[in-house]
Amino acid sequence: MRAGIAAIVGITWVLATGGVAGQPSWRWPHLPAGIAAPTVPIDNGMNAAKVALGRRLFYDRALSRDGSMACADCHQQSHGFSDGQPTHVGVTGDMGVRNVPGLTNLAWRSGFTWTEAGITSLEAQAMVPMTGTKPVEMGMAGYEAQLTQRLNADPCYRLLFLRAFPKAPDGANYVRVTQALGAFQRTMISFGSPHDRGMLTPLAQKGAAQFAAAGCATCHSGPDLTDGQVHYVGTAALGEADGSLYGGKPLPPGFEPPPEQFRTPSLRNVAMTGPWLHDGQSPSMDAAIRRHAAAQLAGVDMSALLAFLDSLTDPDFLTNKDLGPPPAGCPVNVG
Numbered sequence: 001m002r003a004g005i006a007a008i009v010g011i012t013w014v015l016a017t018g019g020v021a022g023q024p025s026w027r028w029p030h031l032p033a034g035i036a037a038p039t040v041p042i043d044n045g046m047n048a049a050k051v052a053l054g055r056r057l058f059y060d061r062a063l064s065r066d067g068s069m070a071c072a073d074c075h076q077q078s079h080g081f082s083d084g085q086p087t088h089v090g091v092t093g094d095m096g097v098r099n100v101p102g103l104t105n106l107a108w109r110s111g112f113t114w115t116e117a118g119i120t121s122l123e124a125q126a127m128v129p130m131t132g133t134k135p136v137e138m139g140m141a142g143y144e145a146q147l148t149q150r151l152n153a154d155p156c157y158r159l160l161f162l163r164a165f166p167k168a169p170d171g172a173n174y175v176r177v178t179q180a181l182g183a184f185q186r187t188m189i190s191f192g193s194p195h196d197r198g199m200l201t202p203l204a205q206k207g208a209a210q211f212a213a214a215g216c217a218t219c220h221s222g223p224d225l226t227d228g229q230v231h232y233v234g235t236a237a238l239g240e241a242d243g244s245l246y247g248g249k250p251l252p253p254g255f256e257p258p259p260e261q262f263r264t265p266s267l268r269n270v271a272m273t274g275p276w277l278h279d280g281q282s283p284s285m286d287a288a289i290r291r292h293a294a295a296q297l298a299g300v301d302m303s304a305l306l307a308f309l310d311s312l313t314d315p316d317f318l319t320n321k322d323l324g325p326p327p328a329g330c331p332v333n334v335g
């Protein structure tokens with residue numbers, strides 16, 4: 001009887017963690033009290049081999065048409081997985097139209113990108129930079145087959161795909177590429193900022209109180225300081241409202257004028273992700289705040305507010321080697 005229960009518990013454990021027979025089940029790192037382990041898509045359970053594969057893919061420029069651009073070229077760890085630029089040019093020279101958002105604690109999020117584009121999973125999101133055309137970023141549209149051919153022709157990737165997806169002997173395809181990228185991105189976890197550790201300076205403490213009192217937390221709410229929703233905050237005003245400008249530049253032919261509602265960004269590591277807002281047109285956090293929440297700033301000490309936002313930076317996250325480029329060479333013996 002006891003053994004029976006243990007066996008059942010064992011089976012549910014493997015299912016719950018998305019474990020793969022013969023491979024160690026995935027364990028989330030230690031999470032703060034009150035933070036539940038994230039839910040992962042039912043068809044994309046976590047395992048260590050998949051995370052390692054996703055990390056390799058995230059840093060691999062082979063994911064772009066001409067081998068010149070990786071996810072990590074726009075999403076740089078030292079910038080909280082943003083890039084320090086207003087927008088980023090794609091492989092064919094298309095100007096970027098939106099600011100590269102930082103990537104932090106995405107595993108707990110269900111709405112992605114700056115606008116309400118209906119993208120609700122990391123797996124769906126990963127197709128956009130690879131094969132999107134408005135704008136072209138990595139440029140695989142029309143060249144889709146080349147990516148899977150490239151990956152399947154590489155003996156190292158063949159083995160890594162087999163380890164990550166043991167039931168799929170045919171190796172790389174777009175579904176598995178996006179699943180591995182999703183698994184890796186779910187490990188971009190940041191709970192080590194001074195704010196998390198309760199180590200705020202007196203000025204930052206004052207800023208935290210003002211953040212709450214000024215109503216910032218109506219939208220920047222919860223553990224990641226976002227409600228995940230889009231709001232009209234009047235930020236399409238810098239020449240965008242009439243559709244003539246997009247990301248500060250003339251709207252290219254065929255592009256829809258931008259919507260006027262934008263998603264509340266998480267403020268984790270926000271001090272590292274500038275320039276700010278959806279168009280990257282706010283050169284400081286101060287400017288970004290005044291541009292969308294000016295009415296709430298009466299009586300607010302901006303230097304305190306900024307000190308609080310600085311306290312959301314997690315230095316360990318920005319330097320965590322597990323999130324950085326994978327070691328050179330193939331991690332498995334390809335014989």
Ligand code: HEC
Nearest residue numbers: 070071074088098099100101112113114115126129137181
């Ligand atoms: C050319 C630069 C560029 C490249 C390359 C790029 N991204 Fe992005 N990424 C962006 C921009 C810009 C956005 C915001 C798009 C929008 O809101 O319309 C974004 C948004 C995202 C988001 C949503 C984040 C959020 O908070 O909503 C994720 C996740 C993401 N990218 C992952 C990836 C992955 C995975 C790759 C590689 C397959 C990748 N990106 C390649 C520029 C890039």
Ligand code: HEC
Nearest residue numbers: 214215216219231235262263264265276277278288293296
């Ligand atoms: C009504 C909802 C709402 C309120 C209230 C609000 N924000 Fe925001 N915040 C947003 C949205 C939406 C954006 C993105 C707007 C855009 O990109 O155009 C944003 C962007 C930001 C950014 C830039 C983040 C980035 O990655 O570019 C900062 C910093 C910020 N808010 C701080 C604050 C502070 C401080 C307050 C209080 C004084 C505040 N916000 C009040 C919704 C809100």
